[in-house]
Amino acid sequence: MEKVIKSTEQVIGAVLDSLSEIITYQDIEHRVLWANRAAVESVDLALEQLVGRHCYEIWHQSEELCMGCPLEKAIKTGKPQEGEITTPDGREWRIRGYPVRDVNNNIVGVTEVMWDITEHKQAEEELRKYMKAFEGSEDLIFAVDRQYVYLVVNGAFLKYWCRPRNQVIGRTIAEVIGEDLFESKVKPNIDRCLQGKSVRGDLEIEYPKLGKRHMRFSYFPTKSGDEGITGLVAIVRDITERKRLEDQLRQTAKMEAIGQLAGGVAHDFNNLLTIITGYTELLLHHLDESFLYRKDLEEIKKAGDQATSLVRRLLAFSRRQVLQPKVLDLNIVISGTAKMLRRLIGEDIELETFLATQLAPVKVDPTQIEQIIINLAVNARDAMPQGGKLTLRTENVTLDEDFCRWIPELRPGRFVCLSIEDTGVGMDKEIIQHIFEPFFTTKGPGVGTGLGLSVVYGIVKQHEGWIDVSSKPGQGSTFKVYLPAFSVKLDDKTEERISLQEFQGRGERILLVEDEKGVLEFTKRVLGENGYTVSSATNAKEALDI
Known part of the structure; x- marks a missing residue:
């Protein structure tokens, strides 16, 4: 019998020694009475060195x-218990204790x-870190199987689609986002991915509450051993704001290019007009009122003046006109211009002004600011053929860097904002993208020149400001002009009027430099006829040699 017991003990001991778990038997004072091989090896001591010592001393x-x-x-x-502890070496353990009883049921x-x-x-x-990143990501992340059934989705996905998780997991893509959207835009790209290729692209998707958003998707096939491709993981990023900024940058660059082109053409054309209208005026000045062809010359001058006005607008758009800031x-x-506006917009349009008290001063050319107000008011009037309301408003605004980063043209600082709001027909996004381009108009043939808003754009830019437009079809339009606030006191000087007689020369010498020969000759003649002695040159070198 003893041999059987001994043999059994050896077998049990061998079995316990083969286990990777640490196993010890302790008395009720927690002194080790026996330990398996894993326990001995864990502390690098012999079994004899463990027996009799408290477990908490050893481990x-x-x-x-x-x-x-x-x-x-x-x-x-008297019942099995389980818990977790950390040993001084930083390792973590799960411990389970089983009470041992004698023949009398005593522990x-x-x-x-x-x-x-x-x-x-x-x-x-x-x-946990991955799940935190997964759930905290602003990107929409999800996984589906080959049957297009959702296996896992993150919080952003649920937010965009306005669905609780239990209405997504286990359902097909078509059931969650709609059959039409799935079949037309999503399924073709997913099927390509399920063939084993990573697929990337952009989509415009309309979400339940967020509306249309521009989304950039990346699909990656998932594989599992012999099963091959089992599904895919998708990361979908909302690039709506990024795309809007890119569009704004492209629009700004386009406006700059158009401005340079318009300015160059206007400058050359202006030189030709100076010669045409100048010599016409000289002829009219010297010819008698009864001259047979005087009326023809007057018509030439009238057409030249109209062309000059057109060129002046182009120069305003290209920011090449000379400002006289105050x-x-x-x-x-605004108060001075409002009186003129009431006659300009007509009786069927109500004009309201809300002018901020203690408005910060601005350094501007008042004539050009009046031009901005008139052009925008005329534009608003034409957008309200059945009448409506035109509102002019001023306010002090301070823009910080966080706000400015969403609009490329903005910069932080203090500004005065002039807003002109109408209740007219409004505009869609496509029209808004082009309204500041020269000669762009939505009016019928022969109505307007298409330069009104481009002139506004140029004047605002030349004053180091910017203009913002918000509009929707049928909901009117609001133009906001931002001008840098100025921190010095207002100019209170009155302009002195000088009569033309005071400009008459008395033999004074003038050095005239002009690279356009026709303009040079005309100007030289006019100055000479007005009593000046003129020396002319076509460039700086010639002028220095005189």
Whole structure:
């Protein structure tokens, strides 16, 4: 019998020694009475060096029990207990204690089983990090199988589609986003991905609450051993704001290019007009009122003046006109212009002004600001053929860097904002993209020149400001002009009037430099006829040689 018992003990011992878990048998004072090979190897001591010592001395280098020790709980409750502890070397363990009873059912010891869960815990922590990144991502992330059934989705996906998770997981893409959208835009790209290729592209998708958004998608096939491709993982990014900024940058670059072209053409054309209208005026000045062809010359001059006005607008758009800035209160300019506007817009349009008190001064050319107000008012009038309301408003605004980063033309600082709002027909996005281009108009043939808003754009730019437009069809339009606030006191000087007689020369010498020969000759003649002695040159070198 003893041989059988001995043999059984050896078999049990061999079995326990083969396990990777640490197993010890302890008395009720937590002294080790027996330990398997894993326990011995974990502390690099012989079995004889473990027997008789307290478990907390061996594995925890402590002189007392660990707080919440599951072995102590097992002894006191008489039931198996489990818990987790961290040893001084930083490793984490799961411990399970089983109470041991004698023939009289008294608890005489406890069996301890320990698992090293350090790597498991690390993996859990990594998984938590990934899940946090997964759920916290602003991108829409999801996985589907080959049957287009959702396996997992993140919070952003649920937010965009306004669905709880239990209405997405286990359902097909078509059931969640709609059959038409799935078949027309989503399925073709997913099918390409399920053939084993990563697929990228852009889509415009209309979401339940967010409306139309520009989305950039990336699909990656998932594989599983012998099964091959089992589905895909998708990352979908909302690029609506980015695309809007790119469009604004392209529009700004286009306007700059058009401005340079218009300015160059206008400059050359202006030289020709100076010669045409100048010599026409000279002829009219010297010819008698009864001259047979005087009326023909007057018609030439009238046409030349109209062309000059057109060129002046082009120069305003291209920011090549000469400004005469003054530091002033914008409210005063608006109040003065409002009287003229009432006659300009007609009786069927109500005019309201809301002018901010203590408005910051601005350094502007008052004549050009009046031109901005008139052009925008005329544009608003034409958008309200059945009448309506035109509102002019001023306010102080301060823009920070966070606000400015969404609009390329903006810069941080203090500004005065002039807004002109109408209740007219409004505009769609396509029209808004072109309204500041020279000669662009939505009016019928022969109505307007298409230069009114381009002139406004040029004047605002030349004053180092910018203009913002918001409009929707049927909901009117609002133009907001931002001008830099100025921090010095207002100019209170009155302009002095000088009579033309004071400009008459008395033999004074003038050096005239002009590279356009026709303009040079005309100007030289006019100055000569007005009493000046003129020396002329076509460039700086010739002028220095005189």
